[in-house]
Amino acid sequence: MGLTDFLSDLLAGTDSQAPVSSLSAGDGSAVIVYECRHCGTTVGPETACCPSCQSENIVEYAIE
Numbered sequence: 001m002g003l004t005d006f007l008s009d010l011l012a013g014t015d016s017q018a019p020v021s022s023l024s025a026g027d028g029s030a031v032i033v034y035e036c037r038h039c040g041t042t043v044g045p046e047t048a049c050c051p052s053c054q055s056e057n058i059v060e061y062a063i064e
């Protein structure tokens with residue numbers, strides 16, 4: 001595949017998806033990731049204590 005093919009694929013995908021994703025980004029549909037600040041283990045939203053290192057330092061990240 002040439003660079004031109006790749007770019008037109010990319011542009012075609014962006015063209016059809018951009019309006020939807022820019023709308024949904026402001027719609028509260030961001031994914032929230034919970035992660036132990038101490039060791040970096042990803043934990044669930046209900047997790048108050050890291051299963052890996054028992055730290056209670058859980059942080060939230062919103063990923064759009």
Ligand SMILES: [Zn+2]
Pocket residue numbers: 036037038039040041050051052053054055
């Ligand atoms: Zn941890």
